[in-house]
Amino acid sequence: MTQTVLPIDRNSVADLSKSRNEPIWLTESRLKALELAGSLELPKLEKTRIDRWHLTAYGTYKAQDALQSLDQLPEAAKTLIGESADNLIVHRNSGVVWTHLDEELASKGVIFTDLETAAREHGDLVQKYLMTAVKADENSLTALHAALWNGGVFLYVPKNVHIEQPLQAIFYSDDAGATFAPHVLVVAEANSSVTYVDNYFSADGIEFVHNGIVEVIAKPGAKVRFATVQNLGKGSTGITYRRAIVDNDARIEWIVGELNSGNAAADTATLLQGNGSSSDAKVISVGTRDQKFNLTTRATHFGKSTPSDMITRAVMMDEATAIINGITKIEKRATGANGQQTERVLMLSPKARGDANPILLIDEDDVKAGHAASVGQVNPEHMYYLMSRGITRAEAHKLVVYGFLAPVINEVPLENVKKQLQSLVERKLGQ
Numbered sequence: 130m131t132q133t134v135l136p137i138d139r140n141s142v143a144d145l146s147k148s149r150n151e152p153i154w155l156t157e158s159r160l161k162a163l164e165l166a167g168s169l170e171l172p173k174l175e176k177t178r179i180d181r182w183h184l185t186a187y188g189t190y191k192a193q194d195a196l197q198s199l200d201q202l203p204e205a206a207k208t209l210i211g212e213s214a215d216n217l218i219v220h221r222n223s224g225v226v227w228t229h230l231d232e233e234l235a236s237k238g239v240i241f242t243d244l245e246t247a248a249r250e251h252g253d254l255v256q257k258y259l260m261t262a263v264k265a266d267e268n269s270l271t272a273l274h275a276a277l278w279n280g281g282v283f284l285y286v287p288k289n290v291h292i293e294q295p296l297q298a299i300f301y302s303d304d305a306g307a308t309f310a311p312h313v314l315v316v317a318e319a320n321s322s323v324t325y326v327d328n329y330f331s332a333d334g335i336e337f338v339h340n341g342i343v344e345v346i347a348k349p350g351a352k353v354r355f356a357t358v359q360n361l362g363k364g365s366t367g368i369t370y371r372r373a374i375v376d377n378d379a380r381i382e383w384i385v386g387e388l389n390s391g392n393a394a395a396d397t398a399t400l401l402q403g404n405g406s407s408s409d410a411k412v413i414s415v416g417t418r419d420q421k422f423n424l425t426t427r428a429t430h431f432g433k434s435t436p437s438d439m440i441t442r443a444v445m446m447d448e449a450t451a452i453i454n455g456i457t458k459i460e461k462r463a464t465g466a467n468g469q470q471t472e473r474v475l476m477l478s479p480k481a482r483g484d485a486n487p488i489l490l491i492d493e494d495d496v497k498a499g500h501a502a503s504v505g506q507v508n509p510e511h512m513y514y515l516m517s518r519g520i521t522r523a524e525a526h527k528l529v530v531y532g533f534l535a536p537v538i539n540e541v542p543l544e545n546v547k548k549q550l551q552s553l554v555e556r557k558l559g560q
Contacts, residue, residue, distance in 0.1 A: 135166055136188075139163060142159050151249065154256055166269050167269075193224040205330055215230075217296075220299065237290050244281035259314060287321065288318040288348075289319070303332055325356070326546055328549070341370075347380070350379055374400045375399060385410070399427065408437045411537040414442075429460065438469045457491075
């Protein structure tokens, strides 16, 4: 067994938790997770030697001063916010520096704050759900996250509350010496609905590890749309686990842009626990230089009559590598389940590599399931058609790629984030 070298010791975790006035249950949870982290192994990823990745630059916890005004934000963050900052959380390095929730939503019982504050002020709720969708003992990275997470987001939507306006969070790192391990916890009670959008970015050249976890709890009849754009700079190593537990007739929609400029691994999973629960996941990724991506999307069907759909589209340039895994698991007695998945990788360079791995694991007869996967280069017939209409080769190439990624980009629920995603793709393609 590989012994994990921990970036922090037990006394430091305890002292840090005490200095932040965390409840005793959370301190104990952190200490137990740290002990696990020292004994567990790294996750085993398909065709990826994650042990060769730069996984030691965790930094230390650094308290962040609250912003006095959004004018203090870097330009990249201001662009993301757009015209409305009514429902916004900003997380910088090790903590949250800005929180704002519309008074009308607050009056309905909606909670939208940093997870550290929520653990103190809404301890019963947080303790009930924290690290329940993603378990601390899954591997050394999930355990380390459970011990070190900071800042983060807690979003709670009460029963029968429907939120029309998307709630937004921005996470950014500009200090390589600061721990960057935010945790996002979304709890949507029965028959509620919400759209949550977040954005991650950092300056190029900052070497750090982002070890992040997202947990979504969708109670009966709840509808959650979760959109995220990952744009961490060169020098970053991104590790993200996203998981939703979906109850009877509830629904989760994932919209994910994996556009980091460093190595990145992400596991986006849905547990369809309830009858009639459903999930839809759309993921895009663009890789350049010698980047390595390992992206897994999963749907596990426990309930009856549970549809799931997964679409992943990856574009690899230069010497970039993408391992794309789609896993549909239909458990015994999940009759009427329907699991569909598509993975496509487009390679724009002879040295780029793509691997699409569709996996169906079915333990029940009365179900539907299907998959499609392809790895290839730009279709020359498409190029010929466009160029015959007077379009230059470079523009034709760009149009083909945009068309390839459009099924995901067009689903982004905030117009300014959609534009940002388009510009990120354009920038990466132009490198």
